[in-house]
Amino acid sequence: MIELALGMIAQVLRISVPYALAAIGGAFSERGGVINIALEGILLTGAFGAAAVTIATGNPWLGVIGGMLAGALLASIHGLVTIWGRADQILSGLALNLLALGATRGGLKILYDSASNSDRFEGVPALGRPDSALLSLLGQPLFLVAVAVTFGAHALLFRTRFGLALRAAGDGPRALDGTGLSVNLHRFGGVLLSGFFGGLAGTWLVMEQHSFTDGMSNGRGYIALAAMIVGKWRPLGAALACLLFGAAETLQIRVDSDVVPTQLLQALPYIVTLVVLAGWIGRAHPPLHLGEPYEREKGRS
Template identity: 35%
Template sequence: MTRVRTYHLALIGVAGLILLVSLVRVLTGFDDLTSSGTVGAALVLAVPIALAGLGGLWAERAGVVNIGLEGMMVLGTWFAGWAGYQWGPMAALAAGLLGGALGGLLHAIATVSFGVDHIISGVAINLLGPGITRFLSEVLYKEGTPASEAGAGITSSPAVRGETPTFDLPLLSSGPDLLGKLESTHWFLVADVAGVLRGLTHGISVLVIVAVLLLPLTFFVLWHTAFGLRLRSAGENPWAAESLGVNVYRIKYVAVVLSGAFAGLGGVFLVFFTDKYVEGQTQGRGFIGLAAMIFGNWRPGGLAGGSALFGYASSLQLRSAPAVNTFFLFGAVLLLVYLGLQIRRLTSADRPVELAAPGPRQYTLMGLAALGAVFLIWLWLTIDQLPNDFIFITPHVLTLLVLLVASQRLRMPKADGVSYRRGEQH
């Protein structure tokens, strides 16, 4: 029954968000807020972040902090580019997975077998990843090599041979472009729903489908299988799991290697998107994926929401920089909604007993919300165009703000980052 209620609340939340975005679009006149192009770009930009976050989720649910996701993703991009230009997309996929998994294996050896501090090991991998790939590029892509003659340079590989298949999802995208016609009407809510659906169903890469399916698959494996129970027990109390016969070392190794493979898969997606490996193309997405995982409270559903948020902010920044100003109005409306809900709870006749006498902290939060809403509305009314530098960092700032707000409800696995030694109870 709880799962049904949670599912319904999630649907209500999505519907309310679309309604809010539609209202802001009408008020501001920025049609790109819900255009199919923006939504499609957001999906593409969210996928590598979600895959990196998924890698962090597997590792940390097993009790191993993995801040080396960025380095593992870099390894995935290089190996995917190297194999892709020689043997095509399938070879790129396999090589990218292997490259990321090797980074995960190195992290597992350091943290699980030798007890190295998880943060130090992760930082080392983030330094090793770019260093190893630069060395390999200088050896294999230098002038005079076959790769160089095929278009490679020290900082990039030749183009991947062949194309990654894309397709339109059935039903909503078949026949006449009805969704496109509805989107072009710019009607309130109708055009917005049509734009969202069209962006999610037209020109979808196979790798996007795989990435989306990995989220519910992860939830099923970790929360509905015996293996998932053992893995999560290793992250909550490995000594109790050990007493019940769980091979904690093996579980942690499997989880961290899979973590690296997921990060490598995110790197493969970047290579397919740009058609080749380019040095520095991850641009911190491994760290952002880790932030999305924390925002999602170490659960796949929340991780998907955090990735979608960053992907949407990034796509809006790329497609319509002036529309970034609407985030001020978004924030103001959300603060006003929060303020209204708090006032309703305080004035409701059937409010809980603990809310009968609200304390100073609650009044302080309500006052700050009101001031924040007024300030954001003032910014929206007075600023016509944000500086380009601020527009560029908007997705990162938005991620930090959301993490700050969400930090009050986060609960990490109890043994996350704890050094485990068989037979040594902490």
């Protein structure tokens, strides 16, 4: 019985990790004032990058770096197009998601001559092989990295000078500009971080599955955005919301579909988010200047 419960907790955690990492990434981008719908594509690109580098080099740790860089690459396009190009953030995100889907599919064909999946590979090796599900999760280096990143991200956003400047870029860009710090550079930093975190989320997915499959992000980037909103644009809050969503997904796998329709559980995260958005469970306030390109006042150099 206890073993079953521990197994279930391990499963919830395992499922929640990619959501949490991506949601934290979303928080960094949006705290700086840049809407990041491209998160879905960042996850997918990150997963592909991690798989491609791991297969090419045989070293999963290089794959982790490759996945993060691939995510950051897509994010930096989003940043350039929206911050300096001043293009619409929502449209840029949607276009990049289309780009990521097409490019990874094409990449599968070119690199692995397959329309559906890459070659299989070994993920990051675990520390020891305990027979309990929870202990084996705790022995996974990537899981430990994810936990560290979650708390580290929260501290970075709320306890450091950079975090304060980033939040100012989203809430009061004019004031940040007044201090002499660059609004656009800080926003780009936030977007770039969302690329690293989103790429790591994709890396986790692909390392769990030991191969890349077509469209494997499967809407997780959008759920992560939802979790970020439920978590009120705070890394720890977002991670908690992801645990909730992860629990819903675990139930979906484990509960008999005759008792509760699996589709209801599948839709649960979205419905919960709708309720939160509507303000029926506490109000969620986005950063004040979210979605607006920053424009300097005349006469400032």
